[in-house]
Amino acid sequence: MTLIVIQVVYVPAREGALDVTLPVGIALFLLGCLCGFLAGLLGIGGGAVAIPGLTLLGMSDLGARGVSMVVMLPGALSGTVTNYRRGLVRVGPALLVGCTAVCAVPFGAWCARLLSPRVDALLFGAWFAVLLVRSIIVARKVPRTGFEPATFRSGGERSIH
Numbered sequence: 001m002t003l004i005v006i007q008v009v010y011v012p013a014r015e016g017a018l019d020v021t022l023p024v025g026i027a028l029f030l031l032g033c034l035c036g037f038l039a040g041l042l043g044i045g046g047g048a049v050a051i052p053g054l055t056l057l058g059m060s061d062l063g064a065r066g067v068s069m070v071v072m073l074p075g076a077l078s079g080t081v082t083n084y085r086r087g088l089v090r091v092g093p094a095l096l097v098g099c100t101a102v103c104a105v106p107f108g109a110w111c112a113r114l115l116s117p118r119v120d121a122l123l124f125g126a127w128f129a130v131l132l133v134r135s136i137i138v139a140r141k142v143p144r145t146g147f148e149p150a151t152f153r154s155g156g157e158r159s160i161h
Helices: 004-011 022-040 047-056 061-087 091-114 117-140
Strands: 150-152 158-160
Touching: 022 047, 022 061, 047 061, 047 117, 061 091, 061 117
Parallel strands: none
Antiparallel strands: 150 158
């Protein structure tokens, strides 16, 4: 919810440089820890946290997106290896979605340059709102029988007992 409010209230600048001083370096370190933790916990790329965090530190919105793309690579590789070892990676769908996404990124980056920072921030906030509503709907569907850990079937499919 906080990320949605930040995107609606705070409008990042198109121009903006990030001078890495000691306090900013510490903030970047903590931001990296948070992104990595959430990537492992929730399976997200970290951009949902990195982009608002970097813009609040003074980086331009487009610069923050560029950094976020680079930051996702090590986490994605580490998560892929971990999940592959657990039998959770479906190579066919992963390749199809991944290759399509790689081809679509240049078009998305081109479109981002056309939008004003305000419209861009509002779209980003709207996306967070959609994810929040989806998460609430999914959480309501989970049975309220208490904590039951997820287990993995032999085929690598996840199930909750």
